[in-house]
Amino acid sequence: MATGRAIHVNQKPVILIVGASGQVGTELQRSFADAGDVTAWERSVADLFHPETLRSLIRQLRPALILNAAAYTAVDRAESEVDQAMTINADAPRVLAEEAARLDATLVHYSTDYVFDGSKKSPWVENDKPNPLNVYGRTKLAGERAIQEVGGKYLIFRTSWVYGPHGQNFLRTMLRLGRERDQLKIVNDQFGAPTSSLVIANATRAAWDKTLTITPEYGVYHLTCAGETTWYGFAQEIFTQHQKRTGEKIPQLTPIPSSEYPTPATRPVNSVLSNEKLQSTFGITLPDWRLALAKVMGK
């Protein structure tokens, strides 16, 4: 008999991954492969720029878990594409939250360290007041708020400085530039925690597994690798590990202030996030960013 709920006794949960071709989406397909009956949607199947079209797709699928890894992530371009970024990062997540609530499904959504203005001297906690400095951060904060307004079973994981084996990211850019140039100038006055797509996907799976045994407090959680560095420190570690593995010549790195590398979007000075809430609620401890980097570089 149909119960109207998304999980049926003795059936594998239907799991939907939205944004399946992105860095995190790709790794979620791996980490959730044996967690249920997984459907992965790319932009060609579900376009978040047209949020209302998502409703009928979701109603047909009836997932117990929606993992939303899709986002407008072009931080600098967002400054001139405000409406597009707002639709994808805020309007679409609202629709996903409404449809999840309708099915009593869980929604996992990702947000960013860029909701903060960087002014705090210590790691940011979930209850700190957001004050985004750029359009991307404003749209991601609007997405968080839209989901919170809808309510229901949602987990918003704020992460930072995402990189991994796929897609466009700082690691891959550094390795490419390192092959092309002898010298690189890298910003050394923004602090954060590089977090790999592997770590994010594995931690998301661990949190989901935990929700099957406990009812967590639904809400916002910080989910970043341990430790902190600057972009310059991240680049140094990338090239040090790369040289150890390959013996290849590496470029000379010069630390510079952000003022010498102007970008359309302003970035926060300190966007280090505290993971204590994730640890105490889900028992998840994330690795130091250097260890996580070694895992990705070893792939």
Ligand SMILES: NC(=O)c1ccc[n+]([C@@H]2O[C@H](COP(=O)([O-])OP(=O)(O)OC[C@H]3O[C@@H](n4cnc5c(N)ncnc54)[C@H](OP(=O)(O)O)[C@@H]3O)[C@@H](O)[C@H]2O)c1
């Ligand atoms: N990247 C970072 O440094 C960073 C930092 C903090 C938080 N986050 C958050 O972490 C999450 C995952 O980020 P990521 O690094 O994995 O991003 P990503 O690699 O840029 O992937 C984003 C995904 O969203 C999809 N997408 C964009 N517009 C879409 C649309 N209109 N309809 C459907 N799909 C669309 C992209 O599809 P296409 O492949 O077709 O373009 C891509 O698959 C996001 O919520 C992001 O805001 C990222």
